[in-house]
Amino acid sequence: MDFKQKDIRSLSLEELRSFFKSHGESAFRGNQVYDWLWKKGAHDFEDMTNISLKTRDFLKEHFVINHIRVDKMQRSTDGTIKNAVKLHDGLTVESVMIPTDTRSTACVSSQVGCSLNCEFCATARLKRMRNLNPDEIFDQVVAIDQQSRLYNNRPLSNIVFMGMGEPLMNYNNVIKSIEKITSPDGLNMSPKRITVSTSGVPKMIKKLADEEPKFHLALSLHSAIDEKREKIMPFNKQFPLTDIKEALKYWYEKTGSRVTYEYVVWKGINDNEEDVHELVKFCKLIPCKVNIIEYNSIDDPRFEQASKKSIDMYERQLEKNNIIVNVRRSRGKDIDAACGQLANKE
Template identity: 35%
Template sequence: MPAVSEIQRRSLHDLPFTALAREMDGLSPVHTKALWRALYHETATDLTQRAEFLPPLRRWLDGAASHLSIDHPELAADTASSDGLTRKFLLRLVDAQTIETVLMRFDGRFTACVSTQAGCAMGCVFCATGQMGFTRHLRPGEIVAQVLHAQRTLRARDEPGLRNLVLMGMGEPLHNYDAVMTALEIISDTRGINIGPSRITISTVGVVPGILRLAEEQRPYHLAVSLHGATEEDRSALVPASRRWPLAELIAACRTYGAKTGRRIFFEWTLIAGQNDSPAQAAKLGALLTGLDAHVNLIPLNPTNGFAGTASATAAATEFQRTLRAAGLPSTVRQRRGIDVAAGCGQLRVEKSRL
C-alpha cells in the first residue's frame, strides 16, 4: 500500500486520554500513561528515542507510524516586543497554512493566546483575521500544539509554565466547537499540561448556538463575548455576525447561560475613537447588561491596515469606565501588549505574507 501522507495521518494530539487508551487497546494502561506523559508533560517532539518506553510501547509506536503522527508545527516567525513581555509566533501547519500564537507575561505569570481556525468567517471589520476571511477549522491537535510550543519556549528559558489560556487568537472558537472542546479536555487534563478550566477563557463574537450549548453542557470554562456595540445598528456596523445572531438574541442567550451555569460573563468592548467610546454609549451598555453577572473588558483598538479607526484616548476610556461604574458594571481597561510585534490576531500572518 502507498504511504499515508503527513496530512492524512491521524494525530495522537487529537486524542484525549480515554480515546488514546482505546487506540492502544491491548496494551497495559502503564504504556498509555507513559505515552501521555511524553506528549504532554515532557512536550516531546520525537517519540522514537524515548529510553523510558518499554518494548511493547515501542513496538506499538512502530506499527502505528504508518497512520498516526504528532502535531509539531514549523516555526515560521518569532517576534518579541521591545518591552520583553510579549512574544508572537507564526506557526506553519502540515498543509502550509499559518496560524498565530501569542505568549504574554503578566507579573511573573504567563498566558498563551491561541488560534482555533486558519482565518475567520465572522468578518469583524477592525480585526486583521476577520479581514482575511476563512480558510479552515483547526483540528484539536493543532490547537493543543500551540500550547505545547509555548510551554517549550518557557522551558527553554527556565521560566515557569503557562498559568492561563485564552482562545482569542485567529478564528471563532464556537464556530469550531467540537474540536475546541476536545482540545481543552486534553489541555486541562491533570496528567499532562494541566491548565485548569478556571484559567481558560473562550472568546466568542456571539455565536448563539455555541453559547447555549456551553450552558447546556455545563462547560467549566470562562466565557467572553465580544460586544463592541450596545444597539443593533452600532454593533452590526462592526460585527457582521450580528446580522445572523441579532443583539437581542445574543443577550437572551447570555442570560440563559448565566441562569444555567451561575457563571459570570466577560464582555469585550474594543474602544474605537469617536465610534463607540462616548459616555452615552457606555450608559446604553450599562442598561443592556442590567441583571447579568457581567464584567466588561475595555480593549483599546489594535490598529490594522484594513480599518481606518484609531484607539480611544486615555481620557475617553476613563470616562467610559466611570459611566459603567455608575451603572453598577465592573470593568477593566486591558493592558495593550505587543503593538510593535503586530500582536493583534492575524496581523503577523498578513505582515509576513507581504514579504
C-alpha cells in the same frame, strides 16, 4: 485516509489500548504512548525512550504525529512573544505569549483565518481556511509554556482563546483541546485559568452553557446598539443583540459564572454618551465585568483610537453603576501581536 497516515493523536486512550491488543501487544503500551503524547508533548516516536525500538518502529509504520512547528518567533520590547506556527499541511496561524509581573498568558488560535467578518480585525480579512484540530491548539499552549519557562522562569499561568478565529465556530475541537489541557493525563491546568472569547454566536453559547464548563466566557461586544454593531461586525445581522442577551442569561442560569465584555472605543463610532448608556443597560442583564481594550491599528482609516476623555467617560459611568471595569493597555504592538492584529503578515 490511509491508516498509515493517521495522526496517532486523533485516537482516544481506549482506541490506543485496543490497537495494541489487536496486534498482540499489552494494552498498557497504549497508556505509555498516550502519556508521551499528552503529558510529555512528544514530537517523535523516537522520543518514547521507555518503549522498545521494535514497538517504536511498529508505531512509525502505522501512524504519524502531525506536530506544529514554531516557524518564526518575534519578541516585543515589552517581552511579548508572537509565534508564527506552521501546521502539518503548510498553513500558518499565530499565537502569542503575554507576560506580566505576575502571570504568563497564552493567546491561542482556533481557526486558520476566521468564520466571521469583524471590520476592525486583521484576521477577518483572511477568511476561514480550516478549523484547527484539538492537538494543534494543544501544541500552541505547550510551545508557549516552554517559552514562558525559558524567558520568564515560570510556567504558563493562563490561556485565552482570543487568537485567530471564532472558537465557537470550531466548537468540538476547542472543547476537546480544553479537555486535554485540563486533564490530569494532559497538562493538568485549572479550567479556571482559561477564557474562551466569542464574538457572539447565541446557539453555541447555549450549547456551551449546557456543558456547565468551569472555564470563563468573554464576549467581544464593542457596541450595545444593534445598528452600530452591524456596521463594525456585519454578522450581527444574523445574531442580533436580543438573541445574544437571551443566550447570556441562559449561560448565567446554567453556570453561575459572570461574563467579561471586551469593548474597544473608536473615535466617532461608539465614543458618545448614548453608547455608554446602552452599555450600562446591557451590563445589568447578568453579573459581568468590562475590559476596555486599546485599539490596535490595522491601517484602516475608518477606525481610530478614541480620546482619553471618551475612555474616562466610559470608566466613570461604568464604575458609577457598580460595574467592574478594567482599561487594558495593549502589548506587543511593535510586532503586530496585539488584539485584532494577527494576520500572518509574514
